[in-house]
Each structure stands twice: as C-alpha cells, then as structure tokens.
Amino acid sequence: MGNISEKIRYVGVNDLQKVIFEGMWPLPFGVSYNSYLVVDEKVALIDTAEAGFAREYMENIRREIGDRKVDYLVVNHMEPDHSSLISMIREAWPEVRIVGNAKTVPMIKGYHGISDNIHVVKEGDSISLGSSTLTFYMAPMVHWPETMVTYFNEEKTLFSGDAFGTFGALDGGITDSCCRLYGCTDVAENTFEAFREEMRRYYSNIVGKFGQTVQAALKKLSGLEISRICSTHGPVWENHAADVVSYYDRLSRYDADNGVCIVYASMYGNTAKAAKALASELEKRGIDYAVHNLCTENVSYAYRDVFKYNTLVVGAPTYNNDIFPPAYNFMYGVSARLVKNRNFAAFGSFTWAGASVKLLNEMASKLGFKLLSEGLSFPQAYSPEKCDMSALADRIMQERG
Ligand SMILES: Cc1cc2nc3c(=O)[nH]c(=O)nc-3n(C[C@H](O)[C@H](O)[C@H](O)COP(=O)(O)O)c2cc1C
Numbered sequence: 001m002g003n004i005s006e007k008i009r010y011v012g013v014n015d016l017q018k019v020i021f022e023g024m025w026p027l028p029f030g031v032s033y034n035s036y037l038v039v040d041e042k043v044a045l046i047d048t049a050e051a052g053f054a055r056e057y058m059e060n061i062r063r064e065i066g067d068r069k070v071d072y073l074v075v076n077h078m079e080p081d082h083s084s085l086i087s088m089i090r091e092a093w094p095e096v097r098i099v100g101n102a103k104t105v106p107m108i109k110g111y112h113g114i115s116d117n118i119h120v121v122k123e124g125d126s127i128s129l130g131s132s133t134l135t136f137y138m139a140p141m142v143h144w145p146e147t148m149v150t151y152f153n154e155e156k157t158l159f160s161g162d163a164f165g166t167f168g169a170l171d172g173g174i175t176d177s178c179c180r181l182y183g184c185t186d187v188a189e190n191t192f193e194a195f196r197e198e199m200r201r202y203y204s205n206i207v208g209k210f211g212q213t214v215q216a217a218l219k220k221l222s223g224l225e226i227s228r229i230c231s232t233h234g235p236v237w238e239n240h241a242a243d244v245v246s247y248y249d250r251l252s253r254y255d256a257d258n259g260v261c262i263v264y265a266s267m268y269g270n271t272a273k274a275a276k277a278l279a280s281e282l283e284k285r286g287i288d289y290a291v292h293n294l295c296t297e298n299v300s301y302a303y304r305d306v307f308k309y310n311t312l313v314v315g316a317p318t319y320n321n322d323i324f325p326p327a328y329n330f331m332y333g334v335s336a337r338l339v340k341n342r343n344f345a346a347f348g349s350f351t352w353a354g355a356s357v358k359l360l361n362e363m364a365s366k367l368g369f370k371l372l373s374e375g376l377s378f379p380q381a382y383s384p385e386k387c388d389m390s391a392l393a394d395r396i397m398q399e400r401g
Pocket residue numbers: 265266267268269270271272316317318319320321322349350351352353354355380381
C-alpha cells in the first residue's frame with residue numbers, strides 16, 4: 001500500500017467503524033478518507049482525514065516520508081471528514097504552508113484558529129514542488145463553496161476532492177486495477193461496477209442538489225487531460241477514469257434509466273400491499289424497478305434509486321389530513337435535490353378523507369415531473385378494484401415506448 005506512482009503516495013484511511021455518515025447516511029461497506037502525498041524536492045500533502053484517525057494517518061505519512069517535512073498542505077475541501085487534521089499537521093510541521101483559496105481562509109480560521117502562513121490561490125495558479133507542478137482550479141459548490149481541485153500537470157492526475165467520490169472502503173489495494181469494495185461478496189465485472197451503486201448513493205445523498213455546479217466543474221475539467229483521478233472517497237481511478245467522469249456527468253444531468261423507483265411508507269400495511277401489487281405488475285411486464293420501504297430502511301437508498309430510474313412512484317397513507325411524514329420527508333429531499341425529468345405517480349390508503357395523493361402530486365408537479373396518472377387514492381384496505389396497479393403499469397409501459 002502507499003505507492004500510486006513514484007511521486008504520489010496514498011496516506012488515507014478506511015473507516016470501518018462509522019455506522020452513519022454525516023449523521024444521516026448508512027455505511028454498510030464503510031468509507032475511505034483519502035489523502036495523498038506528492039513527494040518531490042518539496043512535499044505536498046493533499047487534504048487530511050477524519051479526526052478519529054489521527055494516529056493511523058500520521059503513521060501513514062511518516063512511513064512514506066520518514067524524517068522529511070511536509071512543505072505544503074493543500075486544502076481542496078473544508079468538510080471535516082477531510083479537514084479535521086489540519087491543526088495536527090500544523091503542529092507536527094509548524095512551517096507547513098497551507099494552500100487554499102479566498103473562501104477556505106475564514107473556514108480554516110473558524111475551525112482551527114489558524115490564519116498564518118496560508119498561501120491563497122485563485123483559478124489556474126500553480127505551485128512547483130521541483131519537477132512537479134500542482135495547478136488549482138475552483139469547483140465552487142461541488143458541494144461546498146470553497147471546493148477546488150488540484151491538478152498534477154506532469155502526471156495528468158486530478159486530486160478531485162469529493163467529486164468522483166463514493167461510499168465504500170477499499171480492500172486489497174487503492175487503485176481500480178486491484179481494489180475491491182470492502183465487505184462486498186458480490187462478484188462484479190470490474191471495480192467501477194463494484195462501486196457503481198455506492199457511488200450513485202454517495203452522489204445522490206450528498207452532492208445531488210448540485211447538478212448544475214457539477215456540470216460547470218465537468219465542463220471546466222474537460223479541458224484537462226486526465227489519466228488518473230484521486231478523489232477523497234473510494235478507489236483511485238485509472239482504468240475507469242473515463243467511466244467515472246461520464247457517470248458523474250449523467251448523474252448531474254439527472255439522466256436516468258428506463259425503470260421505476262417505488263418508494264412507500266405504511267403504518268398498517270394497506271399502502272404496502274398496493275406497492276407490492278405495482279411491483280408484481282411491473283415484474284410481469286419485464287419493467288425494471290426497485291422498491292423502498294421508508295419505514296424500515298434509511299431514505300439514503302430511496303434517493304439512490306431516484307437517481308437511477310426515470311419513473312418515481314410514491315405511496316403514502318393520509319395522516320392528519322397530510323402526507324404520512326416519512327414519505328413527506330422523502331419528497332422534501334427529492335425537492336431539495338432539484339431532481340428533474342421524472343415521470344411520477346402517487347398512491348395511498350386513507351380512512352375518512354384522502355389527502356396524501358393529491359399533496360404528493362402537488363409536490364411532484366412543482367418539480368416539473370410528468371404525472372402518469374391522477375393518482376391512486378383508496379379507502380381502507382387495498383384491493384385491485386380500488387387501486388388499479390395494472391393500469392398504472394400499462395401507463396408506465398406506454399410511456400417507455
Ligand atoms: C395518526 C393517524 C392519523 C391519520 N389521519 C388521517 C386523516 O387525516 N385522514 C384519513 O382519511 N385517514 C387518516 N388516518 C387513517 C389512515 O390513513 C388509514 O389507517 C390508512 O389505511 C393507513 O394506511 P396504511 O395501512 O398504509 O398505513 C390516520 C391514521 C393515523 C394512525
């Protein structure tokens with residue numbers, strides 16, 4: 001472990017302990033906080049790691065550079081999963097020059113009380129480490145305002161921060177030619193396929209809102225020749241760098257596959273039965289789908305598949321004349337992610353006066369979704385007569401062409 005090239009060394013860590021990332025998102029396969037050294041006449045460290053990994057992280061750095069010092073600490077992103085150990089680096093090497101942009105400076109002060117010896121860079125500025133040049137490009141709102149990326153010119157390597165990142169810790173190696181998704185026993189065709197679901201979950205959960213700014217960053221980076229992507233989470237992409245860029249491009253355009261993401265919440269199982277009925281109608285027609293129950297699983301997975309399929313069908317009973325809260329929260333999250341270009345339908349049980357389906361339709365309409373039906377609102381128990389999922393499945397089939 002360690003060497004990505006003669007000059008680029010991996011000093012990141014796997015987090016196999018954290019159960020919930022950012023206080024919300026489950027980590028069934030862990031996550032890695034990647035950090036890199038570029039070792040030349042001068043040594044640059046690119047981003048740091050989570051606070052709890054101070055010791056392991058320091059050992060990784062010492063293993064690579066021994067008694068040499070870190071001359072520069074490049075701060076691409078200030079989210080604490082990458083910036084927590086900035087103070088520790090400054091304590092270990094008091095002369096280290098911190099490299100950030102104008103928006104980074106107040107954040108470093110606010111988190112670490114550090115305001116001296118900071119080298120402020122702007123778009124296209126470079127620093128030389130000897131025979132290696134690092135050039136900085138701003139990537140605002142991917143997914144914080146201060147985010148920037150660092151390009152190692154001579155090795156055509158992009159240190160991309162969270163861009164192109166994925167959940168999932170690294171097993172077996174660091175680069176995509178030799179690394180596996182930690183704890184996953186599914187056999188994948190290649191590393192990109194192995195991480196694809198976790199990458200989409202990461203993107204949709206954390207970066208999802210920022211499609212437009214990701215597109216702007218991709219446009220800017222399209223001028224660079226990129227043969228290696230070193231992001232802050234997940235494998236180093238060499239063989240699959242182009243696949244990863246085009247996947248992020250698709251996701252940030254909200255481009256989706258033909259298929260249906262069924263998301264429901266249910267107190268007593270009536271709405272759940274309708275969800276099941278729709279799934280079996282889709283199955284009969286050979287339409288791809290995923291089903292997510294918001295009452296038993298984290299909403300993270302539902303967002304993941306909202307970004308996968310071009311049709312979203314949401315089921316929720318009426319609750320206090322409103323949408324049953326788990327489904328409301330989910331739709332709020334879909335709105336917050338500015339999801340576009342989806343077909344939509346709603347269904348749900350009520351007992352005395354249905355409201356949820358109408359309100360779900362309103363939320364979907366605000367997002368510009370195309371309503372495939374007026375919605376299937378049914379009183380009390382589910383039955384195919386009260387809630388015709390076969391007709392909805394036909395409509396979905398027809399939309400698919
Ligand atoms: C706390 C609570 C509030 C409810 N509010 C309404 C309501 O405002 N209007 C209505 O028609 N039914 C209301 N219901 C009844 C449910 O919508 C009904 O039981 C429905 O069948 C539940 O669907 P489920 O089995 O999918 O959970 C409420 C039920 C509960 C428990």
